Amino acid sequence: MTTARDVLRELEALGSEQTRKTWRRHEVPEPMFGVKYGDLGKLQKRLGRDQALAEALWQSGNHDARVLAAMIAEPAAFxxxxxxxxxxxxxxxxxxxxxxxxxxxxxxxxxxxxxxxxxxxxxxxxxxxxxxxxxxxxxxxxxxxxxxxxxxxxxxxxxxxxxxxxxxxxxxxxxxxxxxxxxxxxxxxxxxxxxxxxxxxxxxxxxxxxxxxxxxxxxxxxxxxxxxxxxxxxxxxxxxxxxx
Known part of the structure; x- marks a missing residue:
């Protein structure tokens, strides 16, 4: 079972200072790892819809985790x-x-x-x-x-x-x-x-x-x-x- 901690570690490994600079230019505040949308898309495809995981990632407050949370959340749960x-x-x-x-x-x-x-x-x-x-x-x-x-x-x-x-x-x-x-x-x-x-x-x-x-x-x-x-x-x- 994939946990929010597992995903956060993976997001951290995927992050880069160059992407963080890009996000800062778009008014994104810390905390963030700086993960490219392409990598978030790959994670979305692998994880599928997972409302419990989405809620845990959202509550982390990390920018990349929140974007991924939105991508894997189940709309019917809202x-x-x-x-x-x-x-x-x-x-x-x-x-x-x-x-x-x-x-x-x-x-x-x-x-x-x-x-x-x-x-x-x-x-x-x-x-x-x-x-x-x-x-x-x-x-x-x-x-x-x-x-x-x-x-x-x-x-x-x-x-x-x-x-x-x-x-x-x-x-x-x-x-x-x-x-x-x-x-x-x-x-x-x-x-x-x-x-x-x-x-x-x-x-x-x-x-x-x-x-x-x-x-x-x-x-x-x-x-x-x-x-x-x-x-x-x-x-x-x-x-x-x-x-x-």
Whole structure:
């Protein structure tokens, strides 16, 4: 049986100062080992879903352990209250994003967690809400387009005054909404043009701010191609010889 202590020792061995430097540029605080995402992905694949181990790793407080915890946690074990509790314990936006990506977006009750976070006052909670909306826009087939269309005026109204990392998430969410359907692409592109350039401080990193109008167009084109490939092909017409 793999224990949290075993995994922490393995994470420590995988860590490097170079990766720690990278994480520090992304506002990640200590404690951390500095493990690359590729190595975390290999551990995730080996460990599978393990809620008990995930909870133990999360409680360690170590950054790499928390990201891995989100990756191996069982979404079905969470309700909205538990998800909100874990998010409140995050110490940086990287942990919040991992939690939303691997747990929040895969919960059956994901949509019910959105509004309380969007109405929150803290940067971290508001970012969690918008990151969750972005995932739902890309991945959920259960929500009507109107759910996302109703949020576009709010993005227009609030994005420039939002905290930096929330602003970054809102810009990404605007793009995600725009790539969902042709109708949303038109609405989101109009919103992006009204908003204009979005200023985001990426710190000492190579990250760039995505131009929403351009990325909506690219994303919609890519998604349309994927949707076309996914459609079942019509049955081939029988040849005359076969029909006889």
């Amino acid at each position: 309700d909205v209250a538990m998800l909100r509790r874990w998010q409140a314990e995050t110490t940086c936006y990287v942990q919040t994003d991992a939690l939303i990506t691997h747990v929040g977006a895969r919960m059956a009750a994901a949509a019910t967690a959105v509004v309380p976070w969007l109405d929150a006052t803290t940067e971290s909670q508001r970012r969690a809400g918008w990151v969750l909306v972005a995932h739902l826009a890309r991945e959920s087939n259960d929500l009507a387009d109107s759910f996302f269309a109703d949020l576009l005026p709010r993005i227009e109204r609030e994005i420039h005054g939002a905290p930096n990392r929330t602003r970054e998430a809102m810009n990404g969410t605007l793009i995600a909404i725009g790539t969902r359907s042709d109708a949303l692409a038109r609405l989101a592109t109009a919103a992006a043009r009204t908003i204009g350039p979005v200023e985001i401080d990426h710190g000492d990193t190579d990250c760039k701010t995505f131009d929403a109008v351009a990325y909506i167009a690219k994303g919609r084109e890519h998604r349309a191609k994927q949707e076309a490939k996914a459609k079942p092909k019509p049955a081939a017409k029988p040849r005359k010889r076969d029909a006889q």
